[in-house]
Structures are given as C-alpha cells and as structure tokens.
Amino acid sequence: MDNFFDVKLAIENLPLILSGLPMTLIVSFASMALGLVLGLFVSLARSSDLAVLRYPARVYISFMRGTPILVFLFILYYGLPMVDIKMPAIIAAIIGFGLNSAAYIAEVIRSSLNSVPKGQWESAKALGLNYWQSLMKIILPQGTRIALPPLTNIFLDLVKATSLAAVITVPELFQKAQIAGGRTFDSLTMYIVVALIYWPICIIISVFQERLENRFSRYMKK
Amino acid sequence: MKKWLVMLSFIAIVCLLAACGQDDEQQNASEELNAEKWEEIQDKGVIVAGTSGTLVGASTYDDDNNLTGYDVEIMREVADRLGLNVEFEIMGIDSMQSAIKSDRIDVAVNDIEATDLRKEDFAFSDPYKYSYSTMVVRKEDNSGIESLEDLEDKRAGGGATTIYSQIAEHYGAEVVTYGNAPNEAYLSDVNNGNTDVVVNDYYLSKFGVASFPEFDIHLHPTLKFHPTEQAIMMDHDAETLQQKINEVLAEMREDGTLSELAIEFYEEDASQKTEEEVEEIEGLDL
Numbered sequence: 001m002d003n004f005f006d007v008k009l010a011i012e013n014l015p016l017i018l019s020g021l022p023m024t025l026i027v028s029f030a031s032m033a034l035g036l037v038l039g040l041f042v043s044l045a046r047s048s049d050l051a052v053l054r055y056p057a058r059v060y061i062s063f064m065r066g067t068p069i070l071v072f073l074f075i076l077y078y079g080l081p082m083v084d085i086k087m088p089a090i091i092a093a094i095i096g097f098g099l100n101s102a103a104y105i106a107e108v109i110r111s112s113l114n115s116v117p118k119g120q121w122e123s124a125k126a127l128g129l130n131y132w133q134s135l136m137k138i139i140l141p142q143g144t145r146i147a148l149p150p151l152t153n154i155f156l157d158l159v160k161a162t163s164l165a166a167v168i169t170v171p172e173l174f175q176k177a178q179i180a181g182g183r184t185f186d187s188l189t190m191y192i193v194v195a196l197i198y199w200p201i202c203i204i205i206s207v208f209q210e211r212l213e214n215r216f217s218r219y220m221k222k
Numbered sequence: 223m224k225k226w227l228v229m230l231s232f233i234a235i236v237c238l239l240a241a242c243g244q245d246d247e248q249q250n251a252s253e254e255l256n257a258e259k260w261e262e263i264q265d266k267g268v269i270v271a272g273t274s275g276t277l278v279g280a281s282t283y284d285d286d287n288n289l290t291g292y293d294v295e296i297m298r299e300v301a302d303r304l305g306l307n308v309e310f311e312i313m314g315i316d317s318m319q320s321a322i323k324s325d326r327i328d329v330a331v332n333d334i335e336a337t338d339l340r341k342e343d344f345a346f347s348d349p350y351k352y353s354y355s356t357m358v359v360r361k362e363d364n365s366g367i368e369s370l371e372d373l374e375d376k377r378a379g380g381g382a383t384t385i386y387s388q389i390a391e392h393y394g395a396e397v398v399t400y401g402n403a404p405n406e407a408y409l410s411d412v413n414n415g416n417t418d419v420v421v422n423d424y425y426l427s428k429f430g431v432a433s434f435p436e437f438d439i440h441l442h443p444t445l446k447f448h449p450t451e452q453a454i455m456m457d458h459d460a461e462t463l464q465q466k467i468n469e470v471l472a473e474m475r476e477d478g479t480l481s482e483l484a485i486e487f488y489e490e491d492a493s494q495k496t497e498e499e500v501e502e503i504e505g506l507d508l
Contacts, residue, residue: 016287078317081324169311169326179283179312182276185433187404 006189013180017193020176025201027093027172028159034098035158036151039105044135047110057106064103070164072096077168093165097158104154112147113139145216152209156202163194173197260462263328268307271297272327275312278429279487280333292487293331296350296471297454299479303470319344322457329467330455333423337385345458347467349451350480351492354500355386357442358412358420358427364442365418370501379408379417385506386421389448392506395419405430413437423450425488447501 045057064072077092087095116139124134163174177194181187263269273281273294281291289310301308311327318330322344336346359365367373370393378390379398387397398417400407409430411417420427427441454467474480480493 016283019287074317074320078320078324078326081326086325167314167317169313169317171312175312179275181404182274183278183282183284185278185405185430188406 004188005192006184006186009184009186010189010193013184013190014193016180017173017176017190017197020171020173021197023090023170023172024159024162024174027090027097027162027165027170028155030094031097031101031162032155032158034094035101035105035154038098038102040109042102042106043109043113046106047113061103061106064100069096069100069161070167072100073164073168089165089169092168093162093170097162097165101154101158105151108147108150108154109143112143112150115146116142141216145213145220148209148213148216152205156205159201159205160198256459257462259328259457259460260466263306263463268309269301269304269329270309270311270327271301272311272313272318272321272330272332273297274315274332275310277333277426279425281331292351292483292492293333293452295483295487296474296480297329297331299474299483300454300467300470303473304466318455322455328456328460328463333426333452334455335385335450336453336455340455343458344455345460345464347454347456347464348471349453350471350475351452351484352495353424353450353452353492354446354496355389355421355448355450356424356427357445358409358422358431358439359418359442360412360415361438361440365412367419367442367445370445370447370503373419373421376418377416379411379420380422385448386423388506389503390419390421392503406434409434409437409439412439425492445501446496446498448503448506449495449500 042057042060045053046061048054048057073093073096076087076096077089080086080092120138120142121134124138129137162170162172165172166175166178169175173194177190178187180193181190184190273289273291275281275283275289277291277293279291280293281289284290294310297310298308311321313321313327315332315334318327318332318334321327322330333351334340334346336349340346357367359367365376367376373390374394376390376395377398378387378395379400380387380390381400387399390397398411408417408420412420413434422430424441424446431437431439431441454471456463456467471480475493481491484490484492484494
C-alpha cells in the first residue's frame with residue numbers, strides 16, 4: 001500500500017503542494033471572468049446578421065476549440081517575447097485560458113440565448129426596448145438559467161486545466177506536486193494528493209452552481 | 223461598438239502567425255548581442271536562471287521547501303561572485319531552450335549535458351560536473367548483460383528522445399518509451415521484468431536505485447560508458463556572459479567550492495572526472 005500511496009510522505013509534502021492553491025484559484029477565477037465577458041461578445045458576434053462580425057467569430061471559435069491549449073500557452077509565454085511582447089507567466093496563463101474558454105462559453109451562451117422563445121424579443125421590442133436593453137433585461141436573465149450547468153462544466157474543466165500552466169512556470173498546484181514528486185521519488189503519491197485537492201474545490205463550485213440555479217429558476221416554480 | 227471584436231480576432235491570428243515566422247528575425251537580432259546580454263543583466267542586477275526543481279541532487283526542494291541542489295547552489299555562488307542577484311524560474315527541461323531563445327531566462331542550470339548538437343544552437347560554460355552513463359539491472363543476474371554488446375535484443379526503458387535511448391538502440395536493444403513518467407515507473411519495470419535495463423546517468427541512477435530498496439535492482443557493477451560534461455547553458459551569442467561565468471567557475475574550482483558542493487549533494491566529487499575507465503561510444507550523433 002505504501003508503494004501506491006505513502007500517507008507519511010503525502011502529509012509531509014502537503015504544505016508544499018498547498019502553497020500552489022492560491023495561484024490555481026487566481027488563474028481559474030480570473031480566466032473564467034475574462035472568458036465570460038469575452039464569450040458573451042463572441043457569441044453575439046457569432047449570431048450577428050453582419051458577416052463581418054459573424055465570420056471572424058466563427059474562425060475564432062474554431063481556432064480556440066481546435067488547437068491544444070498547451071500549445072497556445074507556450075506561444076503566449078515563449079513565443080511572443082520574440083516579437084517583443086513580454087508578459088508575466090500568470091498574465092499569460094490568464095489570457096491563454098480566458099481566450100480559450102471564451103470560445104466554449106460563446107457557444108454555450110449562443111445556444112442558451114437561442115432557447116429563449118423568439119416571442120420574448122418581440123415583446124421587448126413592442127415595449128420600446130432597444131437591442132441592448134432587451135438583451136440585458138429580458139433575454140440574458142432567462143438564458144442564464146439554461147446556461148448555468150454547461151457553464152459550470154466549463155469552469156470545472158478550467159480549474160483542472162490550469163495544471164497546464166505549470167509548463168509556463170506558474171507556481172500552481174500541479175507544479176508543486178511535480179516538485180514534491182521530484183524530491184521524494186514518489187510522483188504517484190503526489191499526483192493522488194493533488195487530485196484530492198482539486199476534488200473538494202470542484203465540489204464547492206458545484207454547490208454554488210446548484211444555489212445559483214435555484215435562484216435563477218425562482219420564477220419558474222409553480 | 224462591436225468592431226473591436228473583429229480587431230481582436232485578427233490580432234489573435236496575426237500574433238500567432240508572427241510567432242511562427244520568427245526564426246529569421248531572431249537570428250538577425252541576436253547577431254548584435256555579444257556583450258549586450260551581459261550589459262543587460264548588469265543593468266538589471268539580476269540573472270534569471272531556468273531550472274526544473276525536480277531533479278534530485280541537481281535541482282530540488284529541501285525539507286523546508288527551499289530550492290537547492292548542486293546546480294542551484296553553483297548558480298547562486300556564480301551570481302554572487304559576479305555581483306548579481308539570481309532569480310530561478312521553474313520549468314521543464316523541454317521548455318528551457320525556448321525560454322533562452324525568447325529571453326525569458328538568461329541561463330539554464332539543470333544538469334544539462336553540453337552535447338555537440340546543443341552547442342550548435344547554444345553556448346555553454348566550462349563544465350562544472352563530469353559524469354558517465356551506467357545501467358540499472360536486476361541484482362541476481364545483471365539482467366544477462368555483461369558488456370554493451372549484450373544490450374542486443376534486451377528491452378530498455380527510457381524517454382523517447384534521450385541520448386540514453388539512442389545508446390540502447392545503437393546496440394540493438396528494443397527501447398520501451400515512457401512519457402514524462404516518474405522514476406518508479408522505469409525502475410519497477412526492470413524489477414518485475416517488463417524491461418531488462420535502464421540506461422541513464424550514473425548519479426541520477428544512483429539516487430534512483432537508493433530510493434527503492436524494495437526493488438531487486440542495482441547499478442551494473444562494471445559497465446561505465448559515454449562520459450559526459452554538464453554545464454550552464456545560455457544564448458549562443460552571450461559571449462561576454464559566458465566568459466564572465468567561466469572566470470568565476472575557474473575560481474570556484476581552484477578554491478575547492480565546486481568539490482565541496484559536489485560532495486554535499488552527490489556524496490562524491492562530481493566536479494572532477496572519475497579516475498576509473500569510462501568507455502567512449504563511437505558513431506553516435508548526440
């Protein structure tokens with residue numbers, strides 16, 4: 001059993017691994033915030049009547065969903081300095097994950113907004129609201145309820161994907177686990193420890209999802 | 223209002239294309255360097271060193287979670303003697319070459335072997351460590367290997383593109399490749415017979431074998447081959463920097479600092495060439 005999971009080593013190395021937790025959370029939340037804002041705009045562009053908005057948005061979504069995020073991070077951190085664009089590792093990670101998740105978020109938002117009956121747009125227009133007022137006051141609140149579960153999926157994915165930021169020197173959970181594995185010659189134990197740290201984080205996020213869902217569904221209850 | 227969206231899409235794509243087409247420009251730019259890199263470092267007062275933090279002996283974290291190791295301490299001492307502060311960036315060995323080319327780090331210290339192939343693209347300091355390769359084999363029968371030629375048709379565990387896999391292949395072994403696998407994967411496979419041998423650096427293998435007393439494996443008692451030299455890696459054109467580093471390394475060799483550090487981290491003087499005979503392998507393009 002000790003070969004599989006060495007409890008003593010795990011406990012000894014827990015403080016080192018946990019020291020990466022704040023960075024993991026910062027990158028996750030900042031990327032998700034960036035992704036949500038950008039994703040909304042990309043989704044609106046994607047469903048726009050104007051080809052000049054629609055096609056760039058399609059290309060953007062296709063590129064971000066079709067290329068490995070690891071490659072994108074590598075380009076941001078190691079590639080851009082060659083054209084004199086140099087940013088700290090954590091900024092590169094947030095931009096990388098933010099731009100990448102924006103593509104997935106855009107598609108979720110688009111389908112959620114589409115699922116709000118057309119009649120809602122027409123009624124809003126009849127009340128004299130313009131496009132932005134209708135969107136922000138009538139359509140988005142209804143779409144949010146539908147978008148919440150898939151958006152949480154994206155967020156949970158993102159939390160775990162931030163482990164890739166270790167490659168560009170961000171001192172987050174996974175990098176600390178690699179370091180602990182390096183010095184103890186027991187990577188298996190350290191990787192299991194790190195998994196057991198991600199899990200409760202994700203449980204907490206899921207709990208919030210449920211609460212938010214209840215809140216946005218309150219007018220649905222009979 | 224929404225036009226910036228279009229802009230953003232284009233910028234993203236343009237940036238990517240620009241990053242791809244960088245090679246030529248990079249070469250032109252770096253021709254002017256020479257003393258430039260050294261002056262730049264002096265201006266900052268900081269030398270940035272890439273290291274993995276996961277290599278026992280060379281670059282690792284101690285019980286108080288401080289970065290240490292032979293390579294790390296040498297780099298600290300070098301910086302100190304040059305009147306500079308040192309900052310370490312933790313990255314994998316596969317990122318270090320890109321990081322040097324993009325100026326993310328000034329030097330890399332991670333038990334890096336100064337091979338001829340690498341010397342085409344990078345400059346190296348004088349070696350601060352001498353090592354050689356050896357094999358991890360089963361205790362009872364040395365996995366049936368008594369000479370390098372016996373590697374033929376044996377199963378050798380190794381990383382995909384490492385020199386050790388090339389050596390094993392050179393002698394006709396079947397190389398079993400692992401991804402970025404931890405030590406226990408390589409060593410337990412020798413122990414349970416999935417593979418016969420792991421060819422690797424003497425010092426790393428020594429630590430590896432010692433940390434798994436439950437495995438019935440040991441270092442091959444007689445085979446020593448492929449002598450290697452480890453050095454500080456830096457940009458190809460950082461000539462002044464290379465010269466300055468070499469000066470202080472020579473000082474540190476002279477006054478015994480290197481030997482002292484080597485014995486502290488490797489329990490023997492890894493800063494000197496071994497006196498035992500180490501077989502050179504001909505015909506390898508490393």
